[in-house]
Amino acid sequence: MDTKPIWIDKSLMIDFPQLNDDLQVDVAVIGAGITGITTAEQLKRRGLKVAVLESRAVGKGTSGQSTGNLYTVTEYPNYEIEEKYDLDTVKQVVQSRKVALEYITEKINQLNIDCDFREQSMYIFENDGSIDFEKEKIIAQKTGLPCSALKNGKVPFNFNEGIEYTNQAQFNPLLYVQHLAKSIHDETCSIYENSRVLEIDEKDEHIRLKTESATVTANRVVHATHTPMGLHIQYHTTLGPYREYGIGVKLRNHIYPEGIFWGHFENKKYSVRTYTIDGEPYLLCIGSMHKVGQAKDNKAHIQELETFVRNHFEVERITHQWGGQNYKSADLLPYIGQKSAGSNQYIATGFSTAGLIYGTLAGMLLADEISGTENPFSELYKASRHQPLKAANKFAKENLNVAAQMIKDFTFPGFDSKDLGVEMGEGKVMQVDGKKLAVYKDKVGKVTALSAICPHMGCTVHWNNAEESWDCPCHGSRFDISGSVIEGPAFHGLERTKSSI
Ligand SMILES: Cc1cc2nc3c(=O)[nH]c(=O)nc-3n(C[C@H](O)[C@H](O)[C@H](O)COP(=O)(O)OP(=O)(O)OC[C@H]3O[C@@H](n4cnc5c(N)ncnc54)[C@H](O)[C@@H]3O)c2cc1C
Numbered sequence: 295m296d297t298k299p300i301w302i303d304k305s306l307m308i309d310f311p312q313l314n315d316d317l318q319v320d321v322a323v324i325g326a327g328i329t330g331i332t333t334a335e336q337l338k339r340r341g342l343k344v345a346v347l348e349s350r351a352v353g354k355g356t357s358g359q360s361t362g363n364l365y366t367v368t369e370y371p372n373y374e375i376e377e378k379y380d381l382d383t384v385k386q387v388v389q390s391r392k393v394a395l396e397y398i399t400e401k402i403n404q405l406n407i408d409c410d411f412r413e414q415s416m417y418i419f420e421n422d423g424s425i426d427f428e429k430e431k432i433i434a435q436k437t438g439l440p441c442s443a444l445k446n447g448k449v450p451f452n453f454n455e456g457i458e459y460t461n462q463a464q465f466n467p468l469l470y471v472q473h474l475a476k477s478i479h480d481e482t483c484s485i486y487e488n489s490r491v492l493e494i495d496e497k498d499e500h501i502r503l504k505t506e507s508a509t510v511t512a513n514r515v516v517h518a519t520h521t522p523m524g525l526h527i528q529y530h531t532t533l534g535p536y537r538e539y540g541i542g543v544k545l546r547n548h549i550y551p552e553g554i555f556w557g558h559f560e561n562k563k564y565s566v567r568t569y570t571i572d573g574e575p576y577l578l579c580i581g582s583m584h585k586v587g588q589a590k591d592n593k594a595h596i597q598e599l600e601t602f603v604r605n606h607f608e609v610e611r612i613t614h615q616w617g618g619q620n621y622k623s624a625d626l627l628p629y630i631g632q633k634s635a636g637s638n639q640y641i642a643t644g645f646s647t648a649g650l651i652y653g654t655l656a657g658m659l660l661a662d663e664i665s666g667t668e669n670p671f672s673e674l675y676k677a678s679r680h681q682p683l684k685a686a687n688k689f690a691k692e693n694l695n696v697a698a699q700m701i702k703d704f705t706f707p708g709f710d711s712k713d714l715g716v717e718m719g720e721g722k723v724m725q726v727d728g729k730k731l732a733v734y735k736d737k738v739g740k741v742t743a744l745s746a747i748c749p750h751m752g753c754t755v756h757w758n759n760a761e762e763s764w765d766c767p768c769h770g771s772r773f774d775i776s777g778s779v780i781e782g783p784a785f786h787g788l789e790r791t792k793s794s795i
Pocket residue numbers: 324325326327328329330347348349350351352353354355356357358359360361362363364365489490491492518519520523538539540580617618619620642645646647648649650651652653781782785
């Protein structure tokens with residue numbers, strides 16, 4: 295089985311250079327996902343000199359791990375947003391997301407991007423009473439969203455109630471980002487891969503970004519890294535990092551449903567769609583979310599997806615499996631804009647499961663803000679907004695959870711290496727010589743011992759047995775078995791230790 299997202303099977307074989315020489319630009323964008331590449335496209339269009347620094351490969355972060363669905367609604371029912379805010383806020387969310395979807399459609403047409411884009415209906419339904427569709431329909435009508443009550447037979451699932459939204463869309467997210475990046479890469483907008491930003495130094499009006507081999511000096515910096523890099527207490531304490539999984543499946547009866555399907559079953563949400571490569575259709579199922587670093591058994595989450603698909607379809611075989619991360623904001627809306635008053639750093643985060651559109655919107659909003667152009671939606675998403683009442687419940691819940699993790703891990707001494715062995719292909723946190731170590735034994739018995747303390751804010755990492763990584767339960771940093779950063783806010787990897795096991 296392929297342990298990479300399905301999109302990689304149909305993507306461009308394209309490489310961008312590594313940054314080796316110092317550079318001076320108007321704006322440096324950190325991260326080349328949908329947010330970073332859209333931001334760069336928009337800034338370049340406004341005549342600014344831009345550099346995009348990507349630690350790995352263009353589009354292969356969360357954008358290339360997503361489901362590739364484009365919807366003007368979000369994961370939260372619109373009536374929940376209305377209850378927290380008001381109808382005007384819902385209208386703005388829907389309208390701004392529509393504008394971003396139009397941008398994607400326009401770009402695809404203008405550049406003739408072949409990324410399997412197609413208009414689709416979106417079907418949301420439940421058998422657990424978790425959504426009030428009557429309320430949802432009323433709000434949809436008031437906000438001008440084209441929708442109707444979902445009729446039996448339209449989706450390959452049994453459900454109580456549901457809604458159909460027309461004029462939504464699907465694409466291959468990785469192909470889209472790669473093509474967009476290719477179209478903007480030149481001497482005024484240079485994109486670099488394998489160029490991780492290790493330090494951000496903001497002393498005067500210039501900001502210096504250090505990679506392993508060079509320094510970029512910029513007037514403005516955009517953190518298009520899904521979650522801001524480094525210590526940003528006001529954001530990291532309001533963002534909940536969640537991990538979810540995807541599987542690709544071949545079906546025995548070759549009947550593959552067309553559409554965007556969001557089913558709520560027994561208080562769990564599953565997203566299902568079809569994607570075809572070279573005439574071969576695959577069913578994709580995404581879900582089984584948990585907080586990063588807090589699953590007892592990550593493999594069980596992938597198994598849960600498989601069981602769900604087997605209960606509803608005739609499965610021939612599972613072809614792909616992968617994981618990806620979401621950051622949920624405390625007040626249901628993403629944070630997009632200047633990091634704080636007077637700062638030359640900008641952030642775009644808290645997209646939850648709606649970031650292909652929100653990331654695109656962020657690119658448009660940030661470019662407007664940086665170039666001093668008014669945008670009717672800037673205020674709504676303003677990163678430095680302060681909404682203690684709107685964020686209070688989730689803020690308290692997320693931070694109690696982080697505090698509980700810290701206390702649990704602080705008082706948990708780790709397994710004693712003398713008492714408990716590590717199986718081949720397994721990782722375990724152990725107490726050795728008074729230090730907490732993240733110990734991994736590979737498939738031929740070679741042991742790697744790293745410090746188990748996350749360099750971001752000092753929490754203890756946990757073993758992820760499905761993706762073979764060390765995941766931090768506090769703010770979502772993840773590290774590979776050699777300790778290198780995979781994703782999350784940490785700049786640096788887990789320290790290598792000299793302790794002998
Ligand atoms: C399983 C799953 C399914 C989803 N499905 C959908 C969907 O169908 N529709 C939807 O709208 N949303 C979906 N989402 C959410 C959406 O994918 C994300 O919100 C969105 O892709 C975020 O884009 P981004 O560009 O901000 O982040 P990313 O795509 O993660 O890009 C950030 C980039 O920054 C780079 N980076 C990080 N640190 C550094 C550093 N120090 N130096 C240099 N580069 C760095 C990373 O390598 C990465 O490439 C899904 C999410 C998941 C997990």
